[in-house]
Amino acid sequence: DTVHVVTANKDLMAEHGGELLDLAAAHGCDLLFEASVAGAIPIIRPLKQCLAGNEISEVMGIVNGTTNYILTKMFEENMSFEAALAKATELGYAEADPTADVEGLDAGRKAAILSSIAFHSRVQFKDVYTEGITKITAEDIAYAKEFDCVIKLLAVAHNTDKGIEVGVYPVLLGKEHPLSSVRDSFNAVFVHGDAVDDAMFYGRGAGEMPTASAVVGDVIDVARNLQFGCNGRISCTCYQDLPVKPFDEVKNKFFLRMQVKNEPGVLAKVASVFGGHKVSIRRVVQKHVQEEAAELVISTEKVKEYHIKDALRELQKMDSISEISSMIREY
Numbered sequence: 001d002t003v004h005v006v007t008a009n010k011d012l013m014a015e016h017g018g019e020l021l022d023l024a025a026a027h028g029c030d031l032l033f034e035a036s037v038a039g040a041i042p043i044i045r046p047l048k049q050c051l052a053g054n055e056i057s058e059v060m061g062i063v064n065g066t067t068n069y070i071l072t073k074m075f076e077e078n079m080s081f082e083a084a085l086a087k088a089t090e091l092g093y094a095e096a097d098p099t100a101d102v103e104g105l106d107a108g109r110k111a112a113i114l115s116s117i118a119f120h121s122r123v124q125f126k127d128v129y130t131e132g133i134t135k136i137t138a139e140d141i142a143y144a145k146e147f148d149c150v151i152k153l154l155a156v157a158h159n160t161d162k163g164i165e166v167g168v169y170p171v172l173l174g175k176e177h178p179l180s181s182v183r184d185s186f187n188a189v190f191v192h193g194d195a196v197d198d199a200m201f202y203g204r205g206a207g208e209m210p211t212a213s214a215v216v217g218d219v220i221d222v223a224r225n226l227q228f229g230c231n232g233r234i235s236c237t238c239y240q241d242l243p244v245k246p247f248d249e250v251k252n253k254f255f256l257r258m259q260v261k262n263e264p265g266v267l268a269k270v271a272s273v274f275g276g277h278k279v280s281i282r283r284v285v286q287k288h289v290q291e292e293a294a295e296l297v298i299s300t301e302k303v304k305e306y307h308i309k310d311a312l313r314e315l316q317k318m319d320s321i322s323e324i325s326s327m328i329r330e331y
Helices: 010-026 044-050 065-076 081-090 105-119 138-146 208-228 266-276 305-316
Strands: 056-062 149-160 163-174 186-193 197-204 251-261 281-287 293-300 321-330
Touching: 010 105, 044 105, 056 105, 065 081, 065 138, 065 149, 065 186, 105 149, 105 163, 138 149, 138 251, 138 321, 197 208, 251 266, 251 305, 266 281, 266 293, 266 305, 293 321, 305 321
Parallel strands: 163 321
Antiparallel strands: 056 149, 056 186, 149 163, 186 197, 251 293, 251 321, 281 293
């Protein structure tokens, strides 16, 4: 007998979604999983159906309510990461072991599902670069405010000529971007397509009732299909086999914060190292100057990940650099 399945299990779909969808298609079954990404927000169905006529080039979203709540509290109430996490745990947003949330693993699984559907090519969780928010400090938040930005943990996926780029990491995001206004435990997914242009889906990303809303919607879809004998009509939409680009080859802008000796020539040495590794500097800010030390904040133009990492490794060997305090990607 055939059994139709509705699931909210993102771990299952991120790891084994491809083989399960193939199995469902072979037996003419429905396998629906709207609740696996972004709770009550309709995003799986719109990508598979409403936006099916588009070539989607970008999917980017806030898909973890716990980390968005923590970053909102750090930004708006000047809480430390630890205090904001404690508050999130108290309110039930964070699990007793919050690792999957704060280290970006939960969002990474959702990024795998979203990019597979958006780009019609299977992406597994192991393909997704993940970085969490545990290293974000009050100093980083203060600079974000000064630059008229916010810091958000984003799932970011691009479909490029050389393959799919997909990762989860904190991003310094300008306040003009629609995702910058998504606060507390809310989620949002931003999509760019060749016909639709920009679209954003926003709402409750977790919780009993929002998840139930998505699950019951899928159950009703299965019931309608049963009534008209058309189960399994929309199964796996991954008809392409695109490569996933190694993350070291992905280009990003960077915000860097470092502690340096307060002496002549340090900035020139830093600029020379960056130049040697094809890193172009866009902005330099020097603050917190003491008699012997200063804080140097540098924003770069887009550069390949491996170039910036090589440059930072060389900088860390210099006597005049005491610490690389932060490295955050910019949008």
